[in-house]
Amino acid sequence: MREKRIDNLREVLERRNLDVALVLYHLNVYYFNATAQLGALIVPREGDPVFYVIRDYERAKEESEFKCVKVKSFGEILSKVKGQRVGVDLSLVNGKILSRLSGMSFEDITDEILRLRMVKDEEEIKLVEKAVNMCCEVLEKVPEILKDGMREFELAAKLECELKMLGHDGYLEGRNFDYLPNVVVASSGSAKPSKLSAVTAGAGMSAACPIGSGKKRMRRGDVVWIDIGGRVEGYSSDVTRCFTIGKADESVYETYERLKELYENCLKMMREGIEVGEFFRKAFELAKELEIFDGFMGRVEKMKFVGHGIGLNIDEYPVLGDFKEKLKRNVVVAFEPKVILEDFTGLGIESDVLIGEKAEVLDKITFELVEC
Numbered sequence: 001m002r003e004k005r006i007d008n009l010r011e012v013l014e015r016r017n018l019d020v021a022l023v024l025y026h027l028n029v030y031y032f033n034a035t036a037q038l039g040a041l042i043v044p045r046e047g048d049p050v051f052y053v054i055r056d057y058e059r060a061k062e063e064s065e066f067k068c069v070k071v072k073s074f075g076e077i078l079s080k081v082k083g084q085r086v087g088v089d090l091s092l093v094n095g096k097i098l099s100r101l102s103g104m105s106f107e108d109i110t111d112e113i114l115r116l117r118m119v120k121d122e123e124e125i126k127l128v129e130k131a132v133n134m135c136c137e138v139l140e141k142v143p144e145i146l147k148d149g150m151r152e153f154e155l156a157a158k159l160e161c162e163l164k165m166l167g168h169d170g171y172l173e174g175r176n177f178d179y180l181p182n183v184v185v186a187s188s189g190s191a192k193p194s195k196l197s198a199v200t201a202g203a204g205m206s207a208a209c210p211i212g213s214g215k216k217r218m219r220r221g222d223v224v225w226i227d228i229g230g231r232v233e234g235y236s237s238d239v240t241r242c243f244t245i246g247k248a249d250e251s252v253y254e255t256y257e258r259l260k261e262l263y264e265n266c267l268k269m270m271r272e273g274i275e276v277g278e279f280f281r282k283a284f285e286l287a288k289e290l291e292i293f294d295g296f297m298g299r300v301e302k303m304k305f306v307g308h309g310i311g312l313n314i315d316e317y318p319v320l321g322d323f324k325e326k327l328k329r330n331v332v333v334a335f336e337p338k339v340i341l342e343d344f345t346g347l348g349i350e351s352d353v354l355i356g357e358k359a360e361v362l363d364k365i366t367f368e369l370v371e372c
Helices: 002-016 026-033 057-063 074-079 095-101 110-118 122-139 152-165 250-269 276-289
Strands: 020-023 038-044 050-055 067-070 086-088 106-108 183-187 223-228 239-244 307-309 316-319 332-335 338-340 346-348 351-355 359-361
Touching: 002 020, 002 026, 002 038, 002 086, 002 110, 020 026, 026 038, 026 110, 038 074, 050 057, 050 074, 057 067, 074 095, 110 316, 122 152, 122 223, 122 239, 122 351, 152 183, 152 223, 223 346, 239 346, 250 276, 250 332, 250 338, 250 346, 250 351, 250 359
Parallel strands: 020 086, 050 067, 086 106
Antiparallel strands: 020 038, 038 050, 183 223, 223 239, 307 316, 307 332, 332 351, 338 346, 351 359
């Protein structure tokens, strides 16, 4: 599989008339070379790739599919491509490396690498499916775990334990230096915005860490939003379901049924070849028709998307926003229509979908509002 990925990268070099690719971001290194040890993968247009390892060299040798060479610094790595036309993976590159690159002839190939990663091969799809199944298995245990009086972080901790017992990698990675919680629990009143580009990321435990499950004690009548991410051998899933402790207010059920109708109608449109902008606009049109627009995709600020790709990052291409890009076969997206009520109660569905001639929903558990 990785030989094909290297061939695809070489096609980028050929198209851009570049001599060599310098892959720096650890997840991109892993994508092409099966190791996330610290270093850089150099892929020439002709010849064998070489992984230059800062640390850990012994682990890299065990994991890498290509020759490993031990080096002391990124400066030493950059010297290996000096004088060549270099395509550089600038994902999360720090200022120090960027300043060293400024004296070289290089072009940014970050976008091309992200688009190579966007379309999944058979092995990747299987790993995403395992990560989705992990989430489903844990979510099905919520009714026996969630209790009146429990704090949000207590529920998150118990669900986190269940994830780990199923073999979760340990953490989720966004694309902007973000290491994200595996479980976010947001009960009635807690579904407020924060620094993440998300409808809600939970209250968090403090002003210093304003993302994740908070300290609020959940009570009878609350809606409990659970956003959970699986991860298996690097590959992520992203699933949201909502629960109630006893009976919620009748208006909650009315809104949720409308949200579910929007989800079902949009899912019928989701297929290979559809323009993501068309899909995005239809979701917002349906929100207006179903009279849930005010809180749809955020109450304070509306998100400019209704979903995103998933893979090695929890959020990657494509963005289901107002863009002309068309969905491709074997892309996996998290479609996440969500509504925030006036009191910051969150109602949401997030479903992982494999794109083909039609949408294949991977999270095969109930979409109902489950009473606990």
